[in-house]
Amino acid sequence: MSKKIFLCSICNINSGTCNEDCQFCSQSVKYSANIERYKQKPIEAILEEARSVERAGALGFCLVTSAKGLNETTLKFVCEVATAVKKEVPRLRLIACNGTATLEQLLILKESGVDAYNHNLESSREYYPQICTSHSWQERYETCENVTRSGLKLISGGIFGLGESQEDRVSMLNSLKELKPISVPINFYHHNEALPLKPSELSVDEALSLITLTRSILSESDRIMIAGGRESMFGNRQNEIFKAGANSIVIGNYLTTLGRECDRDLEMLRSLNFDIATSPQDGKK
Numbered sequence: 001m002s003k004k005i006f007l008c009s010i011c012n013i014n015s016g017t018c019n020e021d022c023q024f025c026s027q028s029v030k031y032s033a034n035i036e037r038y039k040q041k042p043i044e045a046i047l048e049e050a051r052s053v054e055r056a057g058a059l060g061f062c063l064v065t066s067a068k069g070l071n072e073t074t075l076k077f078v079c080e081v082a083t084a085v086k087k088e089v090p091r092l093r094l095i096a097c098n099g100t101a102t103l104e105q106l107l108i109l110k111e112s113g114v115d116a117y118n119h120n121l122e123s124s125r126e127y128y129p130q131i132c133t134s135h136s137w138q139e140r141y142e143t144c145e146n147v148t149r150s151g152l153k154l155i156s157g158g159i160f161g162l163g164e165s166q167e168d169r170v171s172m173l174n175s176l177k178e179l180k181p182i183s184v185p186i187n188f189y190h191h192n193e194a195l196p197l198k199p200s201e202l203s204v205d206e207a208l209s210l211i212t213l214t215r216s217i218l219s220e221s222d223r224i225m226i227a228g229g230r231e232s233m234f235g236n237r238q239n240e241i242f243k244a245g246a247n248s249i250v251i252g253n254y255l256t257t258l259g260r261e262c263d264r265d266l267e268m269l270r271s272l273n274f275d276i277a278t279s280p281q282d283g284k285k
């Protein structure tokens with residue numbers, strides 16, 4: 001039986017308006033990165049994206065907002081979008097990614113049709129204060145615990161290439177293991193000149209070995225998903241991420257950077273003899 005690859009797509013329903021100071025994030029207003037900024041994407045545009053990625057084979061559709069966490073207005077907007085997408089494109093598994101969230105807020109999202117919540121630890125507990133001072137790593141961890149309590153599926157991962165040590169990487173992966181996420185999004189830092197961090201120094205071979213390390217520590221998670229930075233990190237060696245341990249990718253554009261055309265990803269999967277997952281169970285390792 002051929003390996004089945006779970007495809008996910010992300011939709012930035014509110015962009016570039018965050019007041020936090022995460023040094024890796026071009027959505028922070030503190031760094032004036034040259035990106036599109038808006039409060040609420042029109043629902044019809046979101047539905048069009050949902051239909052289009054579903055046609056391309058995506059099963060996951062992630063509604064992302066840029067802020068530290070949910071407030072009343074954002075929660076209402078995400079619920080409105082979730083209800084509309086669920087009605088129009090019911091096959092999509094809906095993921096919300098809206099920062100720190102209380103148990104009550106997560107339960108409201110669940111009632112609106114959200115299936116899973118994505119909140120990344122981003123880096124290790126030890127290294128995080130060096131890349132973000134406006135909120136704590138602990139708050140991130142606690143939101144992940146709230147997700148599991150709410151009955152939503154937890155999706156949580158991080159970013160490599162932020163200047164962290166190998167010890168930090170192992171520490172983050174061990175913290176993720178404690179949280180038992182079903183899917184672990186792995187991002188590779190994609191440098192933007194407006195950001196204070198230095199460009200990532202990871203080589204392709206090191207990045208592939210980090211995917212393998214993630215797969216081995218998170219052995220109970222259904223999916224290791226390669227998300228932001230796939231194209232810039234791996235270039236023409238993207239096909240090697242699956243052998244390294246990935247069984248899920250983000251297709252289409254990322255939050256503030258362009259991905260490659262879906263057709264090229266589908267062609268890559270065909271050439272590797274992989275099938276596309278048509279149910280969440282299919283995507284399991």
Ligand code: SF4
Nearest residue numbers: 018020022025028066
């Ligand atoms: S809290 Fe999220 S959106 Fe805001 S700067 Fe940090 S990573 Fe970016």
